Amino acid sequence: MNDSRGNRAVMGGGDEISELTRLLPPPAVPEMTARRSQALRAHLAAEMARERYGAAPVGALPRRRRRAARPWVPALAGAVTVAAAAAVAVTVLMPGAPGGGSAVAGSSGPAAGNSGPAAGGGMTAMMLLAKVADAAAQRPEPKVSDSEFVYVRSEVSWGTPLHERQVWVSVASLCDPPGLLIEHGKRISLGNQDAASQPTVPGFCGGGVNDPTYRFLQRLPTDPQALLNFIYHQIRGERWGNELAREEFTTIGDMIRESIVPPKTAAGLFRAAALIPGVRLVGHATNAVGRPGIAVSFKGPGDLSPSEWIFDPVTYQFIGERGGNNSQTAILQQGFVAHAGQLPRR
Amino acid sequence: MEPSLRARVRDGDPDAFGELFDGYTRAVYSLAYRLTGNRTEAEEIVSLTFLEAWRLHDRVEPHGESLRPWLLGITVNVVRNFTRAARRHQAAMARVPDLGVVPDFADEVVTRLDDAARLDAVRAAFGRLRTDDQDVVALCVWSGLDYESAAAALGIPVGTVRSRLSRARRKLREAGAGTPSREHPASGEPGARSGQFPDDGRSRADRWTQPARRPARGGTR
Known part of the structure; x- marks a missing residue:
């Protein structure tokens, strides 16, 4: 490995390096403390990240319309939103929801917003996202088999009348076994035919940043910066500057919208979101069914209105999103079930 | 299958630069310290070296063994052209956290x-x-x-x-x-x-x- 020996034999008459080492022994070097080293490393990471948000290079591509992640999932107008935190194996039921039932979301009763810390007082978006991430990280990691389905029930409005939407997606695949969507009273199979209509993307069925499966989310890095780097690579060459920041916010939103996010991944995603410049706190927000919460928002260049991710002010679970064109959602229930079409027990 | 660290550095992968930093900071710092005899300056040179490496990532030769020689070459250049390197990265260097005086x-x-x-x-x-x-x-x-x-x-x-x-x-x-x-x-x-x-x-x-x-x-x- 250290070839200097060999080279010396060939090149120098005599052992030049040895003699030089004797003449000039290497001065001892003090250790840089771990703290200093960490600080310099963090600085480098921050500078690299900063550069990614810098001015668009001349000739930057115009922003392309984002492809609808799952064709069957309408993105909220403008930028997207998120869904997520509530990565719980059990179902998460919001009281008062149509078809509602039982279990209450989270632990401490988050019912129609009474309780809750004085939203906003001294809080920043970063602080909120940190709390959301911490809360997510503390939830138990559910044990899930590949044969199960992620079920999410929500109330949604894309500027249209509010209505219920239920979706089942296989834990490990977008294609097989096929998922199921029930919306407007119609049952729509989500599976092979949808995959076939997609551009051929290797690994599509396993999920991606815009259309994740549970297993896909489990495989993601959990380090916030690594997550942003991963997203950056997924959208590479398409976004710069504020466009990139919006894309990152949007992409994280895609990953948590109609998903159950593994606890560590959820924590990483929200910590990553905290690194995106331009994310702001919204002290008081309500989801589509009127449940009060506290939100973070992002408004990209040219967006008419910001996109918001709304969290329960006590449990910090994701409870819905809000975007342009009066788009709004409320997550009512989520859980793992054995078959598409089956409802979580309880 | 897995792209090499060299390939990822060449590609400008920020993660790869994290690995590069973890692997070679000690070598860069030692060289900088021995050339300058000053801990504070050596730390500045560490930062500048990696910022320069980041700037020049696409000039890395596609093939080769360790990236250590490449980094040390940058280190020497930074030491010898400190003013220019510092000017180039002036804004970034202004953001280096103040860690207090080095004993x-x-x-x-x-x-x-x-x-x-x-x-x-x-x-x-x-x-x-x-x-x-x-x-x-x-x-x-x-x-x-x-x-x-x-x-x-x-x-x-x-x-x-x-x-x-x-x-x-x-x-x-x-x-x-x-x-x-x-x-x-x-x-x-x-x-x-x-x-x-x-x-x-x-x-x-x-x-x-x-x-x-x-x-x-x-x-x-």
């Missing part, structure tokens, strides 16, 4: 008077070499690069590496390097502050060597 290395590293004297002698001898020769000596003798790697790192022919080393050796032999220098008797005398260089009113870095940003050449001369 005097001498208090921690050099504990015995004869060590101090010897170190001083090495510094003195090193400082008398031409800058070009110092770079080659630092890379080949102190950082352990072979001739070819040093040549590639500095962008000079291998033959030039060899001739500079030969010249350095000649000069050091003539000067009787490797033994405490008579030029700084105070540092070896009882009563001298442990490990301190004689206070001649110059900065430590000037005593040790003279990076290009220093107007004067010749350091300990």
Whole structure:
């Protein structure tokens, strides 16, 4: 490995390096403390990240319309939103929801917003996202088999009348076994035919940043910066500057919208979101069914209105999103079930 | 299957630069410290070296072994063109967290008077070499690069590496390097502050060597 020996034999008459080492022994070097080293490393990471948000290079591509992640999932107008935190194996039921039932979301009763810390007082978006991430990280990691389905029930409005939407997606695949969507009273199979209509993307069925499966989310890095780097690579060459920041916010939103996010991944995603410049706190927000919460928002260049991710002010679970064109959602229930079409027990 | 660290660095993957930092900070810092003799400056040079590496990532050769020689070559360039590098990354450097004053290395590293004297002698001898020769000596003798790697790192022919080393050796032999220098008797005398260089009113870095940003050449001369 250290070839200097060999080279010396060939090149120098005599052992030049040895003699030089004797003449000039290497001065001892003090250790840089771990703290200093960490600080310099963090600085480098921050500078690299900063550069990614810098001015668009001349000739930057115009922003392309984002492809609808799952064709069957309408993105909220403008930028997207998120869904997520509530990565719980059990179902998460919001009281008062149509078809509602039982279990209450989270632990401490988050019912129609009474309780809750004085939203906003001294809080920043970063602080909120940190709390959301911490809360997510503390939830138990559910044990899930590949044969199960992620079920999410929500109330949604894309500027249209509010209505219920239920979706089942296989834990490990977008294609097989096929998922199921029930919306407007119609049952729509989500599976092979949808995959076939997609551009051929290797690994599509396993999920991606815009259309994740549970297993896909489990495989993601959990380090916030690594997550942003991963997203950056997924959208590479398409976004710069504020466009990139919006894309990152949007992409994280895609990953948590109609998903159950593994606890560590959820924590990483929200910590990553905290690194995106331009994310702001919204002290008081309500989801589509009127449940009060506290939100973070992002408004990209040219967006008419910001996109918001709304969290329960006590449990910090994701409870819905809000975007342009009066788009709004409320997550009512989520859980793992054995078959598409089956409802979580309880 | 998995792209190599070199390929990822070449590709500008920030994660790869994290790995690069973890793997080679020590080597970069050691070289910078030995060239400047100043911990604070050496830390600045670490930051600048990696910022430069980030800037120049697509110039990494696609094939090769360790990236260590490439980084050390950048380190030498940063030391020798400190002002330019610092100007280029002025905004970034302004954001380096203030970690407080670095304690005097001498208090921690050099504990015995004869060590101090010897170190001083090495510094003195090193400082008398031409800058070009110092770079080659630092890379080949102190950082352990072979001739070819040093040549590639500095962008000079291998033959030039060899001739500079030969010249350095000649000069050091003539000067009787490797033994405490008579030029700084105070540092070896009882009563001298442990490990301190004689206070001649110059900065430590000037005593040790003279990076290009220093107007004067010749350091300990």
